[in-house]
């Protein structure tokens with residue numbers, strides 16, 4: 001390997017997940033913080049959980065609530 005062009009490699013880098021799970025891996029950073037890992041990702045847990053770190057779903061649900069309040073008492077078209 002050429003010297004000076006490669007980032008430092010940490011064979012025992014610690015990964016810390018938002019769910020509390022930690023494990024070690026090889027990486028170019030000594031510590032990696034992540035929101036999702038193989039212990040809590042819906043694909044591995046089988047849960048129908050929405051991964052929504054940016055709060056987009058929450059924002060949408062709030063908007064939906066507001067809209068429903070606005071239509072209360074109003075005539076709803078049959079369909």
Ligand SMILES: [Zn+2]
Pocket residue numbers: 017018019020021035036037038039040041
């Ligand atoms: Zn996790």
